[in-house]
Amino acid sequence: MGTVTEARGRVQTEGVILDNVRTPIVLAPMAGGPSTPELAAAVGNAGGLGFLAAGYLSATDTAARIAALRELTETPFGVNLFVPGAPTPPEHFAAYLDRLGRRFPLGEARFDADAWDEKLDLLTTEPVAVVSCTFGCPSEAEIERLHRAGTEVWVTVTSVPEARVAAETGADVLVAQGAEGGGHRGGFADRPEEDGADPLTTLALVQLVRAAVDTPVVAAGGIATGAGIAAVLAAGAAAAQLGTAFLRCPEAGTSALHRDALAIETPTMLTRAFSGRRARGLRNQFMLDNPDAPAAYPEIHYATGPLRAQARAADNPDAVNLWAGQAHTLADAVPAADLVRTLTEDTKAALQSALSRPFESC
Ligand SMILES: Cc1cc2nc3c(=O)[nH]c(=O)nc-3n(C[C@H](O)[C@H](O)[C@H](O)COP(=O)(O)O)c2cc1C
Numbered sequence: 227m228g229t230v231t232e233a234r235g236r237v238q239t240e241g242v243i244l245d246n247v248r249t250p251i252v253l254a255p256m257a258g259g260p261s262t263p264e265l266a267a268a269v270g271n272a273g274g275l276g277f278l279a280a281g282y283l284s285a286t287d288t289a290a291r292i293a294a295l296r297e298l299t300e301t302p303f304g305v306n307l308f309v310p311g312a313p314t315p316p317e318h319f320a321a322y323l324d325r326l327g328r329r330f331p332l333g334e335a336r337f338d339a340d341a342w343d344e345k346l347d348l349l350t351t352e353p354v355a356v357v358s359c360t361f362g363c364p365s366e367a368e369i370e371r372l373h374r375a376g377t378e379v380w381v382t383v384t385s386v387p388e389a390r391v392a393a394e395t396g397a398d399v400l401v402a403q404g405a406e407g408g409g410h411r412g413g414f415a416d417r418p419e420e421d422g423a424d425p426l427t428t429l430a431l432v433q434l435v436r437a438a439v440d441t442p443v444v445a446a447g448g449i450a451t452g453a454g455i456a457a458v459l460a461a462g463a464a465a466a467q468l469g470t471a472f473l474r475c476p477e478a479g480t481s482a483l484h485r486d487a488l489a490i491e492t493p494t495m496l497t498r499a500f501s502g503r504r505a506r507g508l509r510n511q512f513m514l515d516n517p518d519a520p521a522a523y524p525e526i527h528y529a530t531g532p533l534r535a536q537a538r539a540a541d542n543p544d545a546v547n548l549w550a551g552q553a554h555t556l557a558d559a560v561p562a563a564d565l566v567r568t569l570t571e572d573t574k575a576a577l578q579s580a581l582s583r584p585f586e587s588c
Pocket residue numbers: 254255256257258260279280281306359360382403406407408409410412446447448449467468469470471549550551552553
């Protein structure tokens with residue numbers, strides 16, 4: 227966190243951690259396997275900002291990963307948390323699970339808060355440079371607690387109203403996640419009644435958020451090259467957050483099935499079929515068979531655990547959630563440090579090339 231000043235009636239932060247990284251590249255946190263201390267360390271040591279995903283982990287496992295990462299790097303890094311929502315009444319998803327249960331093994335459709343309180347306690351007693359929050363905005367008091375621990379707080383937003391709330395609640399940085407991005411939509415709520423309207427894409431969202439609030443923005447979604455990074459920097463983002471581009475790096479914990487599938491030209495689509503929350507992944511039969519899966523997270527995530535595990539063990543890509551952004555075929559199987567270096571050089575070249583266009587005033 228940088229110097230805090232009063233500006234336009236609310237507290238603003240001058241100078242965030244991104245002002246001190248060597249390259250404006252953020253490794254997206256990727257829960258469920260891909261995020262590892264090795265991947266975060268490789269990105270941090272190469273000059274970007276590494277992230278650990280703490281989603282689905284206990285506080286004890288989160289602490290172990292933070293300790294492992296500290297062994298590998300002295301650079302600052304972030305930890306990502308899922309902000310808990312509310313339980314969904316069982317009648318909203320009973321018919322869906324009845325249907326799935328006739329064909330697949332299912333687990334208990336339970337609700338939990340993803341150990342939010344325990345992980346917040348951990349991160350305030352053993353602070354890290356950045357805590358980013360997904361699926362909601364922490365309360366002002368929770369943000370205050372993290373600030374007092376010396377931690378910068380980032381909040382994922384997918385719309386302008388969410389950006390306003392996060393900025394007013396005290397977020398230091400907004401992660402603007404466009405619809406192209408892989409994995410779960412990280413906005414505050416998942417509302418099927420809004421499916422009729424297209425979710426905002428990365429470039430549109432970054433421009434809109436920049437026009438609406440003064441808080442620094444990190445752009446995420448569909449960015450996989452230096453040219454893509456240059457585009458969001460030119461649009462006013464302080465950095466680009468890349469997820470899918472790192473999934474095939476050897477340091478990532480991505481499964482072999484997922485790695486192989488990413489390299490094949492397959493369309494991606496948004497689905498609630500696996501988790502009960504909208505997420506983008508490689509289109510497969512399970513998604514196509516369940517286009518009207520209800521919104522019930524994390525209940526459906528827990529219920530489909532056994533069916534996903536069974537498909538993974540059988541090497542069957544048709545019943546596994548293969549999260550991926552739209553630019554997934556650009557993900558190369560190269561060491562993360564090499565990727566950060568190439569992206570950095572290509573970003574500079576793309577910005578220079580853009581400047582070589584004619585810009586005479588008319
Ligand atoms: C496999 C995978 C897992 C993800 N898990 C998380 C997560 O745990 N927390 C989070 O905030 N975002 C998560 N995301 C979303 C990323 O933070 C980011 O928004 C997204 O990767 C950007 O789009 P891209 O994949 O096209 O680069 C995940 C994305 C992927 C591909």
